[in-house]
Amino acid sequence: MTTTRRNLFKLAGGAAAGTILTPVPWRLITDTALLSENWPGVPQPKRGEPSVRFGNCSLCAAGCAVRARCIGGQPVSLAGVVEHPLSRGALQSALRNMRSGERCAVLDLRPGRTASWTYRRAMASIPNGTYLSASQPAAVDLAAVKTILSLGVPVLDGWGTPGNVLAARSRFRLIQAEASESRTAIMADEWLPIRPGSEAALLAGVTGGSIAEAAAQTGLTEQQIVSLERELRENGPSLVLGPNGEVSGDVLVQRREAPVPDEWKKAVPVSELDSMADGSIRVLLIDESAPGDYLPWPAIRGKLAPESVVVSFAWSKEGYGRQANFTLPTAVYPEAVDDIPPAIDCPVATFRLAAAWVAPPDGVVNPVEFIAGLAGLDAKNALQERASAIQKSGRGTIFDPAGAGKPADLWKALQNGATWIDDGEAKARAKTADDKKRSSALLEAKTADDKKRSSAPLPLAIAMAEPHTPALVSPLCSKVTYESNLRLGTHGAALHPSDAQGAGLTTGSRARLETAAGSVTVDVTVDDAVPPGVIQVGGGPDLQNVCGAALRARVVRS
Amino acid sequence: MTSSKKSIKPARYGMTIDLDRCNGCGACMVACAVENNIPPVPPQGGDRKGLTWIRVYKVDNGVEGAGRRSAFVPVLCQQCGEEPPCAHVCPQQAVEVDPATGIVGQMPERCLGCRYCMAACPYHARYYNWWDPAWPAGMEKTLNPDVAPRMRGVVEKCNFCHARWHAAREQAAADGKPDTEPVSYVPACAEACPARAITFVDLNQTPPPATGFRLLEKLDTQPKIYYTSKREWVRKIADAPHPGKEPSRG
Numbered sequence: 088m089t090t091t092r093r094n095l096f097k098l099a100g101g102a103a104a105g106t107i108l109t110p111v112p113w114r115l116i117t118d119t120a121l122l123s124e125n126w127p128g129v130p131q132p133k134r135g136e137p138s139v140r141f142g143n144c145s146l147c148a149a150g151c152a153v154r155a156r157c158i159g160g161q162p163v164s165l166a167g168v169v170e171h172p173l174s175r176g177a178l179q180s181a182l183r184n185m186r187s188g189e190r191c192a193v194l195d196l197r198p199g200r201t202a203s204w205t206y207r208r209a210m211a212s213i214p215n216g217t218y219l220s221a222s223q224p225a226a227v228d229l230a231a232v233k234t235i236l237s238l239g240v241p242v243l244d245g246w247g248t249p250g251n252v253l254a255a256r257s258r259f260r261l262i263q264a265e266a267s268e269s270r271t272a273i274m275a276d277e278w279l280p281i282r283p284g285s286e287a288a289l290l291a292g293v294t295g296g297s298i299a300e301a302a303a304q305t306g307l308t309e310q311q312i313v314s315l316e317r318e319l320r321e322n323g324p325s326l327v328l329g330p331n332g333e334v335s336g337d338v339l340v341q342r343r344e345a346p347v348p349d350e351w352k353k354a355v356p357v358s359e360l361d362s363m364a365d366g367s368i369r370v371l372l373i374d375e376s377a378p379g380d381y382l383p384w385p386a387i388r389g390k391l392a393p394e395s396v397v398v399s400f401a402w403s404k405e406g407y408g409r410q411a412n413f414t415l416p417t418a419v420y421p422e423a424v425d426d427i428p429p430a431i432d433c434p435v436a437t438f439r440l441a442a443a444w445v446a447p448p449d450g451v452v453n454p455v456e457f458i459a460g461l462a463g464l465d466a467k468n469a470l471q472e473r474a475s476a477i478q479k480s481g482r483g484t485i486f487d488p489a490g491a492g493k494p495a496d497l498w499k500a501l502q503n504g505a506t507w508i509d510d511g512e513a514k515a516r517a518k519t520a521d522d523k524k525r526s527s528a529l530l531e532a533k534t535a536d537d538k539k540r541s542s543a544p545l546p547l548a549i550a551m552a553e554p555h556t557p558a559l560v561s562p563l564c565s566k567v568t569y570e571s572n573l574r575l576g577t578h579g580a581a582l583h584p585s586d587a588q589g590a591g592l593t594t595g596s597r598a599r600l601e602t603a604a605g606s607v608t609v610d611v612t613v614d615d616a617v618p619p620g621v622i623q624v625g626g627g628p629d630l631q632n633v634c635g636a637a638l639r640a641r642v643v644r645s
Numbered sequence: 646m647t648s649s650k651k652s653i654k655p656a657r658y659g660m661t662i663d664l665d666r667c668n669g670c671g672a673c674m675v676a677c678a679v680e681n682n683i684p685p686v687p688p689q690g691g692d693r694k695g696l697t698w699i700r701v702y703k704v705d706n707g708v709e710g711a712g713r714r715s716a717f718v719p720v721l722c723q724q725c726g727e728e729p730p731c732a733h734v735c736p737q738q739a740v741e742v743d744p745a746t747g748i749v750g751q752m753p754e755r756c757l758g759c760r761y762c763m764a765a766c767p768y769h770a771r772y773y774n775w776w777d778p779a780w781p782a783g784m785e786k787t788l789n790p791d792v793a794p795r796m797r798g799v800v801e802k803c804n805f806c807h808a809r810w811h812a813a814r815e816q817a818a819a820d821g822k823p824d825t826e827p828v829s830y831v832p833a834c835a836e837a838c839p840a841r842a843i844t845f846v847d848l849n850q851t852p853p854p855a856t857g858f859r860l861l862e863k864l865d866t867q868p869k870i871y872y873t874s875k876r877e878w879v880r881k882i883a884d885a886p887h888p889g890k891e892p893s894r895g
Binding site: 116117120121123126128129130131132133134135158161162163164165166167243244245249250253268270271273274280561562563564565566567569570571572573574595615616618 | 668669676680683685690691697700703709711714715716754755756784796799836837840
């Protein structure tokens with residue numbers, strides 16, 4: 088056989104074709120796959136000694152107890168502590184330049200902490216110092232309640248301590264009055280679809296106000312409102328939760344605070360922002376390091392004096408940081424130690440810590456030490472001093488998730504996830520005549536305000552679809568927002584198809600949402616579950632600023 | 646795992662999901678992502694290219710106005726019986742049913758990324774990895790060392806937190822328990838559910854509830870995920886082409 092060029096080509100072609108039938112190419116593919124799994128673009132998890140630590144999460148007001156799985160000391164996952172009696176396993180200075188009558192104020196978004204006591208002590212040492220809280224801490228005895236009327240409050244979606252609320256769910260009847268079918272409305276025993284912005288009118292209707300007026304504003308019949316009022320009266324104890332944090336009913340309890348050292352009691356009282364005169368705050372220090380209730384910026388802006396100074400202590404620049412003159416970076420859970428005040432559904436005082444499991448980055452500021460330092464106080468050991476005061480009082484019991492029994496050193500046990508729980512039965516809070524007068528005056532003002540705001544010539548009524556969400560929450564929250572559309576993101580808004588069509592919008596469009604308080608860019612979702620004439624918005628700070636102080640809006644394609 | 650599969654008493658792991666308790670909070674989705682090192686996808690990925698091994702859909706009774714009622718349906722890999730549709734079509738044998746657990750496993754090392762399995766899965770419970778896994782700076786430190794991040798170009802899906810099963814068996818061995826004894830383990834979604842809507846069981850030990858129903862039973866894929874609801878219209882969604890309305894939320 089002669090070797091010709093044709094035969095050589097035949098041999099090469101045949102060999103190439105034959106190789107496909109051998110394991111070689113498949114082996115190459117497998118090896119490439121294995122290589123690509125380990126190439127530098129794919130992060131490799133850290134290895135190390137596994138361990139378990141107990142603590143409490145301070146990312147939201149619920150303060151759930153957590154069990155952290157650590158690898159080489161680094162927490163890699165958190166899970167609830169099922170045995171925990173509170174959370175039940177669920178996993179939510181320019182001081183010297185002030186003029187006469189102007190004030191220096193600290194705005195605390197999560198009152199009731201030891202840090203709150205430090206701020207009150209610091210403000211007592213500063214001329215015209217004022218301590219402002221976003222809301223007055225209230226306490227309800229959820230174990231006793233039989234009927235709850237919620238006016239748009241997300242009772243089953245982050246209110247209180249979720250584990251505790253869901254554990255008590257079978258014992259109470261829940262009536263949800265809300266414009267759209269929210270998560271809580273879906274799970275409620277009865278959903279009353281009312282007109283957006285008419286919550287205050289319904290609250291007035293069931294608490295002795297005009298039923299005819301309530302019916303006219305809410306769209307419910309007078310008979311429905313009368314039956315509702317009767318049910319609350321006859322199927323008690325009942326609880327009514329208003330849209331702006333109003334809490335009323337037979338299950339409000341007087342919760343004692345956890346003991347504090349005697350010398351701390353020379354502190355300024357707690358004030359609410361509404362009680363401040365307009366233009367009276369010269370220096371405002373906002374502690375955003377512990378997220379809690381969010382006050383729309385327009386409500387704060389009105390209280391500031393001309394040439395005021397606003398300092399925000401925050402772990403994200405997305406909140407008040409955009410309005411403040413200075414933003415000082417702070418550590419975030421689990422980088423900083425803080426205590427967790429009892430949530431609204433906890434009838435007794437508690438004391439527990441969110442421990443620092445991870446070293447904070449360089450350059451962060453501790454807001455408590457910073458503000459205490461302005462007043463010349465040393466607050467470095469405030470938490471430890473309070474733990475000593477609690478232990479000295481001899482009150483309460485201790486729950487230790489590690490099951491170590493009653494600890495000799497409360498401070499040490501607290502750092503390992505223990506919880507001090509005050510003893511004593513929940514005492515019903517007697518409502519004073521002053522309380523009633525104040526409450527009805529507030530309600531009247533709110534109803535009038537809502538009527539005024541809802542009459543603005545804008546086509547869409549605003550419904551807040553999500554609880555306030557601090558900006559830059561875990562990146563993995565994308566799973567429930569844009570990766571699945573289960574929840575509206577921090578810049579999300581949902582419209583009925585007819586309203587979206589009118590504005591030329593489709594799902595995924597970007598639009599400008601305008602209200603009397605300002606405008607913001609939103610990502611649109613078209614959803615036929617949203618009633619016509621309503622726009623549901625997410626809970627990011629931008630949307631809270633623009634929508635929290637307004638009831639009506641319009642969207643314009645951008 | 647060091648012991649041979651033959652000596653392990655076979656289990657048939659499954660779930661019961663009470664749709665009347667699910668409030669659509671999404672805690673299961675986030676817990677799953679944390680446990681299984683599922684990265685956040687870039688925002689342009691949207692809900693079509695997202696990686697959600699368990700995904701909660703919102704469904705409704707189709708009535709407009711005040712008569713409208715909705716429910717939430719968590720959908721994950723339904724862990725079909727002996728012959729899952731995805732295993733049949735895989736040219737690489739990257740899908741296997743583990744006889745010791747009944748778990749349908751997915752091996753990214755073998756996967757070519759052809760996505761035949763995604764087309765074959767009637768539950769839309771498989772996801773394609775469009776991007777190299779990437780976490781924001783600092784988050785790599787919190788990755789679970791028991792689960793390898795998957796590379797771009799492969800399909801992935803729920804495996805009932807198989808790494809937890811391995812860890813539970815290793816713990817049982819360390820405690821000196823015989824490998825014929827059932828191990829106690831629970832996937833991250835069931836552990837995280839604040840409403841206790843998800844119950845993880847060995848169906849050989851705990852039979853499914855008599856009122857339980859499965860998605861698309863008519864296809865005879867024999868899923869191991871059972872749902873329960875007292876509401877008639879919710880039970881009917883099990884026969885829909887796919888749960889939820891995709892253009893809508895969830």
